[in-house]
Structures are given as structure tokens and as C-alpha cells.
Amino acid sequence: MKHLIDILDFSTDEIDALLDRADDIIANPDKYREVCKYKKLATLFFEPSTRTRLSFESAMLSLGGSVLGFSEAKSSSASKGESVSDTIQVVSCYSDIIAMRHPKEGAPLVASFRSEVPIINAGDGGHNHPTQTLTDLLTIRREKGRLDNLTVGFCGDLKFGRTVHSLISALSRYTGIKIVLISPDELKLPAYMKTDVLDKNGMDYVETTDLIEAMKDLDILYMTRVQQERFFNEADYIRLKDSYILTKDKMDYAKKDMCILHPLPRVNEISTEIDDDPRACYFKQVACGRYVRMALIMKLLEVEA
Amino acid sequence: MNIDSIKNGYVIDHIKAGMALEIFRVLELDKLDCPVAIIKNAISGKMGKKDIIKIDAVIDLDLDALGYIDPDITVNFIKNGVLVEKKHLELPERITNVIKCKNPRCITSCEQELDHVFKLTDREKRVYRCIYCESMAKQR
Numbered sequence: 532m533k534h535l536i537d538i539l540d541f542s543t544d545e546i547d548a549l550l551d552r553a554d555d556i557i558a559n560p561d562k563y564r565e566v567c568k569y570k571k572l573a574t575l576f577f578e579p580s581t582r583t584r585l586s587f588e589s590a591m592l593s594l595g596g597s598v599l600g601f602s603e604a605k606s607s608s609a610s611k612g613e614s615v616s617d618t619i620q621v622v623s624c625y626s627d628i629i630a631m632r633h634p635k636e637g638a639p640l641v642a643s644f645r646s647e648v649p650i651i652n653a654g655d656g657g658h659n660h661p662t663q664t665l666t667d668l669l670t671i672r673r674e675k676g677r678l679d680n681l682t683v684g685f686c687g688d689l690k691f692g693r694t695v696h697s698l699i700s701a702l703s704r705y706t707g708i709k710i711v712l713i714s715p716d717e718l719k720l721p722a723y724m725k726t727d728v729l730d731k732n733g734m735d736y737v738e739t740t741d742l743i744e745a746m747k748d749l750d751i752l753y754m755t756r757v758q759q760e761r762f763f764n765e766a767d768y769i770r771l772k773d774s775y776i777l778t779k780d781k782m783d784y785a786k787k788d789m790c791i792l793h794p795l796p797r798v799n800e801i802s803t804e805i806d807d808d809p810r811a812c813y814f815k816q817v818a819c820g821r822y823v824r825m826a827l828i829m830k831l832l833e834v835e836a
Numbered sequence: 837m838n839i840d841s842i843k844n845g846y847v848i849d850h851i852k853a854g855m856a857l858e859i860f861r862v863l864e865l866d867k868l869d870c871p872v873a874i875i876k877n878a879i880s881g882k883m884g885k886k887d888i889i890k891i892d893a894v895i896d897l898d899l900d901a902l903g904y905i906d907p908d909i910t911v912n913f914i915k916n917g918v919l920v921e922k923k924h925l926e927l928p929e930r931i932t933n934v935i936k937c938k939n940p941r942c943i944t945s946c947e948q949e950l951d952h953v954f955k956l957t958d959r960e961k962r963v964y965r966c967i968y969c970e971s972m973a974k975q976r
Contacts, residue, residue: 614947614949615943615947616947634941635941635943635945635946636939636941636943636968636970637944637966637968637969638943640943641943656941657941658941723972
């Protein structure tokens with residue numbers, strides 16, 4: 532029995548096969564309509580996340596399965612003080628697979644130690660969010676046709692952004708990847724990510740504070756939100772906030788086929804005037820999220836079309 | 837100073853001078869009922885000064901904890917008054933309940949019954965990370 536706790540739990544061959552399956556689901560949805568009939572997915576969301584939960588539920592329903600679960604801790608036994616281990620052992624008896632989000636880092640790993648069914652980490656605090664990374668990889672591969680030989684820019688909050696850390700880790704296993712880190716000094720990529728991932732894998736990377744300057748080389752621009760609460764003083768936030776907002780005039784500096792991604796929700800970091808630009812791929816990314824979760828559920832349940 | 841030789845037990849040797857009390861604490865030797873001797877600042881040809889701990893009983897000695905504290909330690913196993921094995925320690929791949937994760941966002945911060953487990957992620961730099969949240973342990 533296999534779980535997905537960290538994106539690196541899967542080899543690149545496994546990820547490639549998963550993305551191939553997702554592509555086939557997109558091309559032939561009817562083939563997959565009943566492959567999970569009579570199977571049940573439990574969505575255990577100890578903290579709210581409407582988007583991710585709905586994506587998982589939609590994925591399971593599209594495979595002909597059923598869903599059950601809760602969407603916040605206060606409607607679960609956790610509010611009575613039940614441990615993650617106990618909750619999981621109980622829910623294992625009711626379901627065939629579990630997608631779990633928890634505010635504490637490492638909670639899905641604890642769940643995997645005690646579960647009788649596969650566990651999918653649907654986000655654990657600021658730590659991991661592997662299905663978002665699978666979503667990002669599928670979107671990149673569908674848009675660019677490859678996962679190697681790409682220049683990928685990450686912009687905004689690179690310090691606390693778990694989606695950024697996971698995607699960089701996943702891309703570190705492909706060749707010819709160049710990473711461009713665009714952020715204010717206050718929100719630079721943590722040192723351990725540079726030593727343990729970028730340097731360790733001999734990855735080519737540069738750091739800059741200038742989005743416009745970096746733009747011209749990028750194949751992918753991964754935007755994240757710069758949040759006011761991350762700054763120690765308001766003056767710094769006001770000084771910097773507009774530098775990392777993607778607007779139509781900044782897009783003039785980008786390649787004609789650059790692809791803009793964003794894990795969503797956005798607030799104001801991508802101007803809505805860009806939504807109609809063919810390079811804006813963030814809503815396609817949402818659709819990819821459902822397909823790749825369908826492929827993942829099939830893999831972990833070991834079902835075939 | 838006269839310390840009786842050990843019949844069945846251990847001599848933990850080549851402890852960096854000044855570290856014996858920390859090892860005494862981590863191994864919870866205060867809870868033992870048998871003779872335990874701590875020798876501080878013994879003369880050492882290689883180290884200049886060293887500490888030594890002698891335990892005159894067969895106990896469940898946590899070699900991983902010892903290896904984490906100081907991989908240069910040597911453990912001598914004594915049986916019937918005779919040295920039967922000399923073990924040179926190394927950094928263990930994994931340590932359990934030797935150190936605690938300090939990350940307030942880690943699951944171990946709210947589920948008290950969980951073991952605090954750290955794994956070695958960089959032998960050269962002696963980096964250990966929590967298996968749950970991947971926070972780095974404070975380096976020794």
C-alpha cells in the first residue's frame with residue numbers, strides 16, 4: 532500500500548506515469564467514468580480549504596466513486612481532543628482512501644503510520660502540498676510539452692510558500708532546469724532550500740528583486756502572493772507590494788509563449804486584465820488539479836481503466 | 837581515587853572532556869540502581885583530557901543516543917571482568933526521543949504521545965531533521 536505524503540515519495544517514473552494517466556483521462560473521460568464505482572474517498576479537512584477539498588471530491592465523483600468527510604476540525608472528533616492516529620484508524624474502517632489536510636506539519640505522515648488505507652496529504656501547514664505540485668507539473672508539461680530544459684521563475688513570497696518549495700524540489704530531479712528567484716529580501720527562499728535542494732542537485736539558479744528584468748528569460752512564471760503580515764513594518768510592505776504585482780505592461784517584457792501559473796487564490800498579485808492573455812494558465816491549472824487527482828486516486832487504489 | 841573494576845557492564849570511553857554529565861542525563865543513568873562512575877578530565881594521549889563513564893550492570897544502552905551526542909565515543913563491553921567487545925560509534929541514521937522538535941507548528945507539539953524522531957540528512961554537516969516537519973535540529 533502506497534501513500535502520498537511528500538512529492539519525493541514518488542520517483543520521476545511514477546510521476547511521469549501519473550501525468551500520462553491524467554492526459555489520457557482528459558482525452559478519454561468516458562473510459563474512467565466508473566473505475567472507482569463502490570469505492571469511497573474520505574476527505575478529512577482539519578482546516579478549511581474549499582478549493583482543494585472540492586477538487587478531490589470532484590475527482591472521486593468523476594471516477595464513479597463516493598465521498599464522505601468533514602471540512603473543518605470543529606465538526607470532527609478532533610474538537611473533542613481525539614488524536615490524529617485514532618481518527619485515522621476509525622476513518623480507515625469507513626473508506627477506501629483518505630485525503631487529509633491538517634494545520635500541523637507532519638500530521639499526514641502520522642496518519643500513514645496507522646492507516647489501513649492509502650493517505651493523501653492535501654496540505655499540512657506550511658510544509659507540504661504534493662497534489663498542488665502534481666497539478667503544477669501536469670500544467671507545465673501540457674503547456675510546454677516537457678519538464679526538462681525550462682527556465683522557471685518564482686515570484687513573491689518564496690520564504691513561506693510551500694507550493695514553491697515543493698515544486699522546486701520536484702523540478703530538481705529533471706535536467707536543464709534553471710530557477711529564477713524573484714522576491715523582496717524579506718521573503719527570499721530559505722537558506723536550507725538553497726543548500727539542500729538547489730546546491731545539492733547542482734541546479735542553476737539566480738536571485739533577484741526585479742521582476743521586469745527577470746521576465747525576458749522565463750518559460751514559466753510561478754506567481755505567489757506577498758502578504759502584508761509577513762513584513763515587520765508597514766512602510767516596507769507599501770514600498771514593495773506593487774513590485775510583485777503582475778500587470779499588462781510588465782507582460783510586454785515576457786516571451787510570447789511564457790506560461791503564468793499561480794496556486795490560487797490570488798488577491799491582487801495578478802491583475803485581472805491578464806486573465807484573457809493566452810499566457811495566463813492559472814485557471815487551466817485548476818482543471819489540471821482535478822485530472823491529476825483522479826490519476827492519483829486510481830494509482831493509490833490500484834485500479835485500472 | 838579508587839574505582840572498582842567492572843564485572844558485567846560498560847566502559848564508555850573517549851568522551852569529550854566536559855560531556856560526561858550530559859551523557860549521564862540523556863541515558864538517564866541516575867535511575868540505575870547499580871554502581872555508576874563518572875571520571876572527568878582523565879589524561880588521554882590522543883585527546884589531552886577526556887571523560888569516562890563506567891556502568892556496572894547490563895542495561896539497554898542507547899548507542900544511537902550516544903553516537904548522536906559524540907560519534908567519537910568508544911563503548912567497551914565487559915563480561916565476567918573481561919573486555920569482550922570494543923565498539924566505535926558513528927552518527928546514527930535515526931534517533932528516537934533523544935532530542936525534541938522545537939517547531940511549534942509540528943504535529944509533535946500537540947500530540948504528546950508521539951515519539952520525537954529525527955533522521956540524519958547530511959552526514960558531513962551532521963544535520964538531523966524531524967521526520968514529521970523536517971525542521972533542522974539545533975546542531976551540536
